[in-house]
Every structure is written in structure tokens, then in C-alpha cells.
Amino acid sequence: SAVISQKPSRDICQRGTSLTIQCQVDSQVTMMFWYRQQPGQSLTLIATANQGSEATYESGFVIDKFPISRPNLTFSTLTVSNMSPEDSSIYLCSVEAGGAESEQYFGPGTRLTVT
């Protein structure tokens, strides 16, 4: 498995502002992902963070709203831009690790509340 940390663990933000969430892994991984989990809901994939190139976004998510950086194989950031109350959610990063039969592991999440 992999040890994954996220910062901040939670935040309360004003609408119209932006928040950058950091994800750090204890080993080099090829694949990193960002998910959103709205209260009481399942996990929705926002994008795949690609090292050295632009992130790959899922339908309904755009780079202007959720810019992602992946400067190396152990770190990624997700920014939630121009926030509205609808962005209140838990944001989780995940990584794929384990070699040939790889598995996906999640970070502890960032609980975001937008007022």
C-alpha cells in the first residue's frame, strides 16, 4: 500500500475565493486521482493528475474550476476556484500502487465548507 497525506484536513471558505489542496505520497506512483464526495453520496472522479502533462478531466469537471498540478511522482495539488456553497464537499486524492496487480488507495480527505 501507500501512505497518503492531504492538507488541509478541513477548511471553511468564503464564496468567490479559491482553496488549494495538497496530496503527498510516501513513494513514487504513476497514477494519482482526485475525487469529490458530497455529503451522503458516493465518490465521483474529478480528474486524473498526470505527471508532466495536463490533467485528464471527467465529464462535468473543467480545468478553469479545478486546476490540478502534478510536479513529480509523489505530489499533486487540486485547486477549487471561485467557490460557491455547492462546492462544499470532501475532496480525496487517491493513488494506484502495488505493481502488476495494482490497487487504489485513498488519502484522508479534505472537508471543505463554503459559506
Add this chain to the structure above:
Amino acid sequence: GENVEQHPSTLSVQEGDSAVIKCTYSDSASNYFPWYKQELGKRPQLIIDIRSNVGEKKDQRIAVTLNKTAKHFSLHITETQPEDSAVYFCAASNGASKIIFGSGTRLSIRP
């Protein structure tokens, strides 16, 4: 794209009884099916997974079955205990790393 449906949305079982959660998927190219357990306020934890080259996998009290023809897979928990209470998510992947999650099942164990 892949679509994963999960049933039931809530499940209550007596402690010691078995629990079964069922999922279906739409993409015949999917070949990896993980199950995650999420306790309140915590991250999803991988509890078991199955790949399309096997039909069943067991790990102590939990087992997963896969029927590729019918595009069904299921989680079975035997001898349930209070600590099994959580939300369980099934998921499917076509090997391109992207995992699509089901809607979740809230499992409650009655003492």
C-alpha cells in the same frame, strides 16, 4: 462509459447473520472490481478485490463473487459483527486505472 449500480442502498442485519451486497456494471471491458468500506468521517478502505480471471475470492469473513457473463459481482460478509457497520462501495475498472464507484450501501448490524 462505465456505469455501476449497487443494491441495496441500506441493509440491516442481525449480528452473526450474513450480509450480501450486489452490483452490476455496464462495460464488458471492465476487469477489476474492488470493494471499499468507509466508516463515518474516514477515508474509503480497500477491503477486497477481484479480477476477471477468477470467479470468487475469499478473505476470512468476506468473499466476493464475479459473474462476467451477467456483469454481476457481489460482496458477502458472514458472521457479521458490530464493527462491520459502515458504508460499502463497489467499483469497476477496465484496467485503465480509472475506477467508477457504485452508489454505496449503508450496512447496520443489529445487536
